[in-house]
Amino acid sequence: MEIRIEHLYKKYGGQEVLRDVSFKIPAGMYGLLGSNGAGKTSFMRILATISEPTAGAVTINDMDIRNKKEIRKIVGYLPQEFSVYPSMKVYAALDYLGILAELPKAVRRQRIDTVLKQVNLESEKNKKFKNLSGGMKRRFGIAQALLNEPEILIADEPTAGLDPEERIRFYNLFSELAKDRIILLSTHIAGDIEAACSRTAVLDHGKVMFEGSIAEMRRLSEGNVYLTEIKPGEINDLKKKYKVIHLQQNGPDILCRFLSDTIPAVTHVLCEPTVEDSYMYLLKQCGEGE
Numbered sequence: 001m002e003i004r005i006e007h008l009y010k011k012y013g014g015q016e017v018l019r020d021v022s023f024k025i026p027a028g029m030y031g032l033l034g035s036n037g038a039g040k041t042s043f044m045r046i047l048a049t050i051s052e053p054t055a056g057a058v059t060i061n062d063m064d065i066r067n068k069k070e071i072r073k074i075v076g077y078l079p080q081e082f083s084v085y086p087s088m089k090v091y092a093a094l095d096y097l098g099i100l101a102e103l104p105k106a107v108r109r110q111r112i113d114t115v116l117k118q119v120n121l122e123s124e125k126n127k128k129f130k131n132l133s134g135g136m137k138r139r140f141g142i143a144q145a146l147l148n149e150p151e152i153l154i155a156d157e158p159t160a161g162l163d164p165e166e167r168i169r170f171y172n173l174f175s176e177l178a179k180d181r182i183i184l185l186s187t188h189i190a191g192d193i194e195a196a197c198s199r200t201a202v203l204d205h206g207k208v209m210f211e212g213s214i215a216e217m218r219r220l221s222e223g224n225v226y227l228t229e230i231k232p233g234e235i236n237d238l239k240k241k242y243k244v245i246h247l248q249q250n251g252p253d254i255l256c257r258f259l260s261d262t263i264p265a266v267t268h269v270l271c272e273p274t275v276e277d278s279y280m281y282l283l284k285q286c287g288e289g290e
């Protein structure tokens with residue numbers, strides 16, 4: 001099971017939003033990381049056959065994505081904005097989507113029961129869509145994407161707007177589903193990628209800035225991540241000299257995690273980098289390169 005992307009470009013009018021994107025996505029959970037406008041949605045829509053590349057090639061299990069009909073049989077897609085008729089009940093809405101996907105009645109029944117179990121929405125099946133909580137609506141979105149038993153599930157920022165507990169539940173569901181699938185998900189939360197994915201690609205302004213395993217991603221900023229304890233009045237000074245990743249109140253003082261290419265001029269401890277540190281490190285490099 002593999003998605004192969006080769007020299008992919010996407011242009012909207014004169015704006016190039018994907019630029020020479022090439023990498024492979026193996027089975028398991030794969031995270032696409034990038035800030036707003038990086039090109040994540042444009043990339044995922046191409047893989048889900050909703051939009052077409054301007055140039056380049058994508059194959060899924062050696063099948064060209066231009067075979068839309070065949071590809072759609074093996075790909076499930078959860079777009080960022082997902083909705084159904086608000087007054088439709090959960091079961092009826094899934095049945096309707098199943099009809100659109102041309103699933104025969106008996107298969108539909110069996111699949112709907114299975115996906116409702118998978119996303120833990122069985123007891124909600126007679127509720128109207130509009131009466132579901134935000135997290136339940138997202139779970140419904142996953143259920144509809146799983147209806148045709150896809151080998152590949154593409155989810156665009158599936159956890160945006162969810163509370164931490166619901167986010168954890170979501171990632172548990174994904175890791176369960178990822179055992180025999182490719183799950184490609186996008187987010188701008190580096191910590192989520194670190195916790196859930198085995199590999200990641202970082203997009204910035206349509207270009208791949210990094211592609212590799214989580215361990216490789218962490219290593220990017222090795223030797224550049226420091227911690228220092230400062231007084232609240234010293235924050236601005238530190239920010240002028242270094243890229244601050246985060247600040248945490250520690251009694252009257254502030255614990256500050258920051259990036260530096262050279263040994264810092266303040267009292268410091270060298271830290272083990274996280275995916276978030278490396279993401280900030282990459283963004284800093286991109287910013288400097290512009």
Ligand SMILES: Nc1ncnc2c1ncn2[C@@H]1O[C@H](COP(=O)(O)OP(=O)(O)OP(=O)(O)O)[C@@H](O)[C@H]1O
Pocket residue numbers: 012017034035036037038039040041042043
């Ligand atoms: N249909 C479209 N027509 C014109 N420009 C578009 C279209 N879709 C996206 N864009 C532009 O392409 C660029 C990349 O957008 P995209 O939605 O792919 O990024 P993203 O990484 O998913 O961002 P976000 O996290 O905000 O969803 C942006 O500059 C956006 O304005």
